[in-house]
Amino acid sequence: MTTTNSTVSSSSQEKPVYDKNVQQFHGGQDWTLMDNFIEDFSVTTNFQGTPKSALEAVTNSFSEVCHYPPINQEPAKSKLASFLFENEAKENHSRLILGNGASEVIDLVIRIASITGKTFKSGPFRAQYKEYERSAINYGFQVVDPCGSQKVDLACLVNPCNPTGDYLTVEQQLSWIQDNVSDNGFVLLDESMQIWHSSNFHDASLLSKHGVILDLLEKRGISVYIIHSWTKIWSCTGLRLGSVVCPTETCANRIRKIQIPWSVNILGLRFLEHVVEDSEYLKSTWELTPMYRAQSVQKIAAAFPDWVCYGESFLSWIWIDTKSISVAETAVSLARTAGVPIRSGGPGYNLPSFIRIAVREPSKFDILMNALSGLSKVAH
Ligand SMILES: Cc1ncc(COP(=O)(O)O)c(C=O)c1O
Structure with a gap:
């Protein structure tokens, strides 16, 4: 198995998984290439794996694949509206659209924004999930410095x-x-990772501030779209499930008008319909993720005192500055060799001394730490 900053490839076939000329690098691409795969630390999914009851619902609905999925995305959409808005689900239902992963709705909203917009900026962070920028460039936006003061027509904040x-x-x-953001501009707010915040994720989010969003639209013409990828919190990246909450029903209808019909297949819809009811799964997510994360950070600090761990305590991953490009590269290589791939900060994010490690159960994390102990034996 060999990897460069731009390709993930198998030594047996030397076949790149992604085409760096036209696609973005993503974590989660190594697992099919490994014959000793144990755990994927390269993606930000929930350490608990896919919820069992929802997976069972998907398995049982395989016999339905001879039918078209309902084009109104029901009853999954209504159930997601209740999950997101609780008692206010009815009022907000018409603003919600499901997509084939967040990736589909990201592309749809940016396509609409490109009808009038020219300039794009990502959030004021050192690096940010890159598909927003990729889509913006594809639709002809000019990319502006995320930390500069220029107002833009399209801003994407993860x-x-x-x-x-x-x-x-x-x-x-x-x-x-x-x-x-300029007057009449678009904002894509990606709150995929906000669900890990706590059972209070809704109140701590712009989801709960519809009045403010309407005010922005009325006073400055700025439309705020709230995007969720559901493939991380419910560990179903292979299934493809995402959504967007639009500022108004009219804005939602502009998107629905151009959306490919049935883009969420029947298995995805059935999964969603059931998974939103699995409150035990989320309860243990909120209880255990911060605990496992804190334990992992402690072990990293003890083994590698020079490394700096970043990120909120509730998150499903740890962003680490190893302070050395060669150390980061060796860590990625050691992890892959041991069947526990991690994400390099090099490709896409252009921060090659960084690595990203998912939060996982202690027994799995120890396998990774054991693999990384090889770093002390390698001269840098
Ligand atoms: C912040 C963020 N938004 C959106 C996505 C896209 O997710 P999906 O799998 O739902 O297309 C990802 C995937 O990594 C992500 O990290």
């Missing part, structure tokens, strides 16, 4: 930020939007 773990409060987000 909060909590993957990969850096930075986190802005609702007030900080609103102030950033006010200062960085």
